[in-house]
Amino acid sequence: MKYLANVTTLSYAADKCAGCGRCVEVCPQGVFEMQDKRAAIIDRDLCMECGACARNCEFGAISVNAGVGCAAAIINSMITGGEPSCDCSGSGSSCCG
Amino acid sequence: MQIQTLQFVKKVAPPWTAGTVNTPVGSVFRLSSDWSRPDYWGMIKSRSGAFRMNYAVSPGLYAVGDPTKDSDVFVTANYKLTFDMLRRELKGMQAWILVLDTKSINVWCAAGKGTFGADELVNRIVTTKLDAVVSHRRLILPQLGAVGVNAAEVQKRTGFRISFGPVQAKDIPAYVQAGYKKTIEMRTITFPMLDRLVLTPMEINPAMKKFPWLAAGILLFFGLEPQGVLFKQAWFGGLPYLILSLASVLGGAFVTPALLPFIPFRSFAIKGWLIGLLAVFAVHQLLHLPAPGDTIAMIVSYLFFPVMSSYIALQFTGSTTFTGMSGVKKELKIGIPIYIGAASISLVLLIVLKVKEWGLL
Numbered sequence: 455m456k457y458l459a460n461v462t463t464l465s466y467a468a469d470k471c472a473g474c475g476r477c478v479e480v481c482p483q484g485v486f487e488m489q490d491k492r493a494a495i496i497d498r499d500l501c502m503e504c505g506a507c508a509r510n511c512e513f514g515a516i517s518v519n520a521g522v523g524c525a526a527a528i529i530n531s532m533i534t535g536g537e538p539s540c541d542c543s544g545s546g547s548s549c550c551g
Numbered sequence: 552m553q554i555q556t557l558q559f560v561k562k563v564a565p566p567w568t569a570g571t572v573n574t575p576v577g578s579v580f581r582l583s584s585d586w587s588r589p590d591y592w593g594m595i596k597s598r599s600g601a602f603r604m605n606y607a608v609s610p611g612l613y614a615v616g617d618p619t620k621d622s623d624v625f626v627t628a629n630y631k632l633t634f635d636m637l638r639r640e641l642k643g644m645q646a647w648i649l650v651l652d653t654k655s656i657n658v659w660c661a662a663g664k665g666t667f668g669a670d671e672l673v674n675r676i677v678t679t680k681l682d683a684v685v686s687h688r689r690l691i692l693p694q695l696g697a698v699g700v701n702a703a704e705v706q707k708r709t710g711f712r713i714s715f716g717p718v719q720a721k722d723i724p725a726y727v728q729a730g731y732k733k734t735i736e737m738r739t740i741t742f743p744m745l746d747r748l749v750l751t752p753m754e755i756n757p758a759m760k761k762f763p764w765l766a767a768g769i770l771l772f773f774g775l776e777p778q779g780v781l782f783k784q785a786w787f788g789g790l791p792y793l794i795l796s797l798a799s800v801l802g803g804a805f806v807t808p809a810l811l812p813f814i815p816f817r818s819f820a821i822k823g824w825l826i827g828l829l830a831v832f833a834v835h836q837l838l839h840l841p842a843p844g845d846t847i848a849m850i851v852s853y854l855f856f857p858v859m860s861s862y863i864a865l866q867f868t869g870s871t872t873f874t875g876m877s878g879v880k881k882e883l884k885i886g887i888p889i890y891i892g893a894a895s896i897s898l899v900l901l902i903v904l905k906v907k908e909w910g911l912l
């Protein structure tokens with residue numbers, strides 16, 4: 455299933471890629487594949503901005519503005535002005551099962 | 552040596568353990584890989600969201616079977632359900648399990664919050680003296696932990712090299728068999744119908760908690776007459792709106808999540824709006840509510856209730872496995888003004904209706 459097109463903040467600089475394969479290993483959406491010993495983005499629109507790739511690319515080739523894709527958390531942060539974060543102890547909002 | 556042993560086995564053995572295993576730095580609990588009745592019962596309880604906090608596993612090192620210094624080390628969260636899944640999938644293997652203190656929260660959430668992170672992992676490697684228990688320097692983490700753990704940093708600080716295993720514990724045996732290689736299925740999250748259905752109660756519950764307030768508001772509004780609040784009026788006038796509200800809660804919180812991939816458009820707000828529209832149409836056709844000919848009531852029902860369903864459907868983005876922050880922000884930016892607009896116009900129309908009814912116009 456795909457979410458909105460052209461919204462992800464994922465950016466990838468192929469020239470910095472050392473071909474370690476870490477991003478392919480960690481991305482839960484299959485956004486990356488290895489092609490000719492380098493990472494390649496297969497489908498940007500699959501990205502859910504979890505941030506696993508950017509956190510684990512040792513060579514700084516990937517950046518993404520990671521965050522939770524959760525309406526309740528974002529509305530909350532709009533009201534309080536903080537960063538959206540899921541409340542996992544879970545009374546009202548159901549982010550994170 | 553003696554002191555170490557005491558430190559590890561000072562508490563009463565939890566029911567899901569089966570004896571202890573000796574290591575160079577003391578003995579650790581051996582896990583039983585079978586699920587007992589309390590384990591199943593616990594799964595139901597933690598799924599339903601109750602008792603989550605007092606349902607933790609003590610962080611530390613555990614043994615599966617008779618592991619040696621060459622056996623694999625699997626890292627997990629101290630959320631009992633996650634831990635139980637792993638313990639069940641490792642049945643018949645010889646391995647170590649390193650449980651991090653994630654405050655009884657699952658790996659995905661804890662990684663997002665940073666409790667399943669490099670600091671906690673490094674700290675747990677040190678306190679369990681893992682480097683003395685195993686002679687190799689490899690760790691297997693659940694893939695979703697990568698959101699919180701920077702593998703290179705952990706390697707720099709401890710010497711342990713991290714492999715991110717499959718997303719789901721059930722793929723671990725196949726992953727190990729394949730020489731620690733993942734197929735694309737093992738490394739991507741899917742979101743099947745059953746998973747979506749399991750999550751719908753979490754959408755319906757909060758929506759229904761607010762329902763009595765909405766119902767009270769509707770009844771009060773329609774019951775309000777120049778001579779006071781009339782119950783008969785409240786009931787007859789308010790009933791269509793009560794039914795429509797219920798239909799849109801059901802549409803937004805149950806039908807939309809369940810049929811997610813089959814509803815056109817990628818936007819959750821539009822999906823929810825479409826289903827809400829259908830729900831209003833169904834109520835209109837089947838129950839003839841609101842009464843045909845009541846134009847204002849008709850406009851209000853088609854204006855307000857699909858929008859309500861849309862708003863509720865948007866909440867489901869919190870439970871999905873593929874919605875990102877930028878996308879949800881975009882939906883809210885466009886959606887919220889429309890929601891507020893539709894709600895305000897509906898209210899004005901209802902007030903006009905009321906004023907007309909009172910013969911003031």
Ligand code: SF4
Pocket residue numbers: 470471472473474475476477478492493510511512513514515516
């Ligand atoms: S993690 Fe970074 S360096 Fe490694 S393959 Fe991906 S982009 Fe290239």
Ligand code: SF4
Pocket residue numbers: 464480481482483484485486500501502503504505506507508518
């Ligand atoms: S942010 Fe997450 S979903 Fe997006 S490409 Fe990176 S790992 Fe994949």
